[in-house]
Amino acid sequence: MSVSVKRESLEAMRTFDLATTPLRELNSALHTISPGANDTNFEVVNPRGSHSVAVGIDQPVVVDVHGSVGYYCAGMNDGGNVTVHGSAGPGVAENMMSGTVVIEGDASQYAGATGRGGLLVIKGNAASRCGISMKGIDIVVHGNIGHMSAFMGQSGHLVVLGNAGEALGDSIYEAKLFVRGEVKSLGADCIQKDMKPKHLKLLADLLEKAGVTDVKPEEFKRYGSARKLYNFNIDNAEAY
Amino acid sequence: MCGIVGLFLKDKSLEPKLGAMLSDMLVTMTDRGPDSAGIAIYGAPSDGRAKLTVQSSEPSVDFAGLEALLKPVDSSVTVELKSTHAVIETDAKQASDVRELLSQERPGVRVMGSGDSVEIYKEVGLPKDVVSRFGIREMGGTHGIGHTRMATESAVTTLGAHPFSTGADQCLVHNGSLSNHNNLRRELVREGMTFETQNDSEVAAAYLTAEMAKGKDLGQALTGALDDLDGFFTFVVGTKSGFGVVRDPIACKPAVMAETEQYIAFGSEYRALVNLPGIENARVWEPEPATVYFWKHEKAA
Structure with a gap:
């Protein structure tokens, strides 16, 4: 019967009001989901800039946060699908392993830092050090990113529909960077590279995954490592 | 760590509540620095x-x-x-x-x-105790800044707390740590400045005072600070007509601003701003690194 189905789905959605409920109750609930459980939809209201909202998720839960969050939201996410209907403070989705994190507003410093997998979508702007030391995460920023982004990026992809700040990709390893707008400056050992058909295909897939429909891969430039700083070589001394 | 808050009112009807609003903002930042706290309130001269x-x-x-x-x-x-x-x-x-x-x-x-117009109060202790000791909640005003300290560079004392006065109706609060403050202090002492503490932020305040004594305005002095101060800083400076913000070029010390028809607010974190009226619809942004910002009341400017 349709009525009872509707009731079931309502019961399955658990709401945490952080104005009246300690954060630890939310995070404990997220950490005690057993594999295969079906009560995996969570709603968080009144986050009011709280730190560490929905950190350490290790099951395919769906979390909708209504409002802006503070430090480290969705940190270490492994398989969760977290949407922040607001802006995020420093370190959102830091060290993400897998899953999806979507920020409807802006993100502060070091969004997606050290992330090893999953997809981080920022619909506004990201501040400095976006994707610093990224190790496999895919990051798509609809707006601009700040300085020192993708510093020492090892793998994964950073896609920026707007502009990038100073020292993009400083000391970068094998992370691939795609920027549609201006790059204020490139960091040490980061260079512009040819956009080959395989890169266009890769970028088209990333844009599709991130729900970007009105932008073509051909509008981007690709940046990556000149690979002069991997091992010390006296001939490359001036690249440092 | 340290926490900074600032509030600049555009809506005169909020002026009687300035002290209460600023106190709430500062107390929210207690866990960024519980050592000591201070507040500068600007009333109508x-x-x-x-x-x-x-x-x-x-x-x-x-x-x-x-x-x-x-x-x-x-x-x-x-x-x-x-x-x-x-x-x-x-x-x-x-x-x-x-x-x-x-x-x-x-x-x-x-x-x-x-x-x-400025009154500056600072003491050792938790922000909630410091604001109640001085009756800050009952104070009205046009704008004000506050600071809660987690000491890194010098002892936890009243004189090591922020804000630091930099001249008539001017003061400075600092989140960060300077790495060339000893050398700069020696240079400033040679120029005739005197110091009460071993605090790095006091050196920044004295630097601004000394630069302005040479004829620079506050904006020029802050621009000079970007070249002459080495280390981490988010500074908020209070002036007679408003406040200014400047962050070092690396900008790892946090800063978030919010603006509505009624006010312009600064916080080290968004948490400090969430109780302000109409914050849901405020324009919220981070000040850019190495950029000097000023907000001031036009009449007093």
Whole structure:
């Protein structure tokens, strides 16, 4: 019967009001989901800039946060699908392993830092050090990113529909960077590279995954490592 | 770590609540620095009057009979005692004479701030205790800044707390740590500046004071600070007409701003701003690194 189905789905959605409920109750609930459980939809209201909202998720839960969050939201996410209907403070989705994190507003410093997998979508702007030391995460920023982004990026992809700040990709390893707008400056050992058909295909897939429909891969430039700083070589001394 | 808050009111109807709003913002930032706290409040200046906020570690001795002591120099002088601080209001023309007499007769008294409109209060302890000790919640005003400290570079003392006065109606709060403050202090001492503490932020305040004494305005002095100060900083400076913000080029010390029709607010974190009216619809953004910002009341500008 349709009525009872509707009731079931309502019961399955658990709401945490952080104005009246300690954060630890939310995070404990997220950490005690057993594999295969079906009560995996969570709603968080009144986050009011709280730190560490929905950190350490290790099951395919769906979390909708209504409002802006503070430090480290969705940190270490492994398989969760977290949407922040607001802006995020420093370190959102830091060290993400897998899953999806979507920020409807802006993100502060070091969004997606050290992330090893999953997809981080920022619909506004990201501040400095976006994707610093990224190790496999895919990051798509609809707006601009700040300085020192993708510093020492090892793998994964950073896609920026707007502009990038100073020292993009400083000391970068094998992370691939795609920027549609201006790059204020490139960091040490980061260079512009040819956009080959395989890169266009890769970028088209990333844009599709991130729900970007009105932008073509051909509008981007690709940046990556000149690979002069991997091992010390006296001939490359001036690249440092 | 440290926490900074700032609030600049555009809507005059909020002015009686400035102290209460700023206090709430500061108390929210307690876990960024529980060592000591301070606040600078700018009220409407009254014509021809000057204010001096002073502090003593022995208020019962230093502030005893203070008004009577100063009356011979300025018959209009008033002294309002607030815990370890006192606000001395004088005829603007007599202000320097009053200050001179004060330093001669009560050498234990330290000047926290001076000018037409600023009052500066700071003490060791939790922000909630510091704001209640000085009755900050009951104070009105046009704008103000506050700081809660997690000490890194010098001892936890009243004089090591922020804000630091940088001149008449000017003060500075700092989140960060400077790495060239010892060298810069030596240079400033050679130029004639005096220091009360080993604190790095006091050096930044003295640097700004010294640069302005050479003829720079506050904006130029802050731009100079970007070249001359080495280390981490988010500075908020209070001025008679408003406040300014500058972050070092690396900008790892946090800063978030919010603007509505009613106010412009600064917080080290968004948490500090969430109780402000209409914050849901405010424009919220981060100030850019190595960029000097100012917001001021047009009339006073």
